Amino acid sequence: MERWFSRITMFWMLFLGEVQSQDWTKCSTGCTCDGNKMSVTCNGLKNVPNDIQKDAKKLDLGFNSLSKLSPTAFHNLKELTYLNLDINQLQTLPIGVFDQLVNLADLRLNTNQLTSLPPGVFDHLTKLTILGLGDNQLQSLPHGVFDKLTELKTLSLNDNQLRSVPDKAFDKLSKLEMIVLTDNDWDCESCDILYLSQWIRVNSEKVKQYTDGKYFADPDGVTCQGTMESVNKITKENTFQAGCPTTTQQMATSPASTTTTETMTVREKQTKPRMKIFQEELFSKASIFFCQVIFTQHVSLVVIHILAEIPLLHIVCVVRKP
Template identity: 80%
Template sequence: MERWFSRITMFWMLFLGEVQSQDWTKCSTGCTCDGNKMSVTCNGLKNVPNDIQKDAKKLNLQYNSLSSLSPTAFHNLNKLTFLSLGTNQLQSLPVGVFDHLVLLDKLVLTSNKLKSLPPRVFDSLTKLTYLSLNDNKLQSLPHGVFDKLTELKELSLQYNQLERLPNGVFDKLTQLGTLYLNDNQLRSVPDKAFDKLSKLQSIILADNDWDCASCDILYLSQWIRENGDIVKDSSGSYTDPDGVTCQGTMESVNKITKENTFQAGCPTTTQQMATSPASTTTTETMTVREKQTKPRMKIFQEELFSKASIFFCQVIFTQHVSLVVIHILAEIPLLHIVCVVRKP
């Protein structure tokens, strides 16, 4: 009986705790709650409240005065599917701040002052389909920062200060349909930067510092020519591959080719093969093979003649043959070389 009473008591405690966590009549100071939509919206805050309903699915912290976040700010909100931190004063993100948001579908970080991102900051957001980082001050991205976002469908990086992209930064985003890279300071993109984006339907590349005097632009130029139907204008509304122009000119990046722009600057495929380690190895291998395929009889004749010449010279020097005879024999080229070298 006592055991049953203990179990019943524990059940009621858990039940009451669950009811309390779902009490949407009590909302955090500065916030409004909608129990039907299980959403919380807060305004006028400088810190994230610590008493937000644990079963909330949507949290809108847009248009506040948040300048920093606690590393555990969202650790009790593992039911969230939507989180907006847009239009705040955030200058950085703490390591692990999103680690418990395993169900998050959309994350908005628009219009902050982020200068950098911590490595692996998005690694737990494996369900994420939408990520907005536009209108910040990002100058670079950590290597592999998006590698775990394999369900991502839209990525916004426009209106930042990106000068370069890490190699393979988009390689894992095989479901990505829309990519905004416009209005940055990009001079080129890494080779094969977009090759893994098989689902891409829209990309915005305009208003960057594309350096068309560099060989590094050739990949982007060719890629735009081959995928012009998905290269959009700055608004993302209309197809406009010619709107991606070279820095300081109105010349379209997609018209830059090796033949008409880099007459002596960019290596040709033949030159690259000639200087590559693989080609060197191939050349060495061919030389060895040529030596190996030389007729054995010819090798035998050369070796026999060489040994005979050496023996003959030794006889000459042992018997003190006159120099006149040596000079006569020296008319034979090989004997001349062997005898002169071996003369005591």
């Protein structure tokens, strides 16, 4: 009797073990599953399956036709360490879509159609070491979007439409080893480029380019829009915006949401046409010369008051009269 009970017990254990292993054989439609590596690979999909194994460590959704994600698409997959969404048609990312993936170390979003990122989209990914955002249509980055990624080692932002990055955008990435910034629309005629320019100079060995199947340091390869001038060569002295604040001044100002008088002054100088500035300077010099001629010839004050109908001459001539 005891021997028979032992055999029944062993049978049930084997049966239950077989049933448990069959969880990985019942893979989502359009996907293949590897129970040993705890990985799932899906192809030919337009939506993320809702029955992916909850204990999956790796999920490869690359080369699909995903155009959008549900905010809860990955909320049951808390064990994921790798998520590949490369080469899809994603145009936006919902707020909170990655919030449950607290163990994620590798997130690939390259070659999609992302034009923007929601604020805080990566804030819960504190174990992330690799983040790929290359070959999208990103036009700007939210302030602080990378601040929580203190373990990040690799960041790809190449082949987007970025004109600048927010002040202090990379300052919290203390473990960063490689960043790819090539082929963007870096606007070197804007004061906003100064942070990136200085950051590249200080971190030149981290700024890489991908060529012939390998990455190599190339800080000079990050170039200004429409020219071959390197971004890291741009300083406030060699741009036409003489009023750009220094990096120290930028760091001392209030957050980007607050517009200071100094910032407004800089913007006014940025938008003021060069020709207009030149014309005003030329007119001012000509006025001073004219007044000097008047005083040399001892022209009466009456004439000066007549000339005062022209405001600039009034200021120059009356104030400068000996």
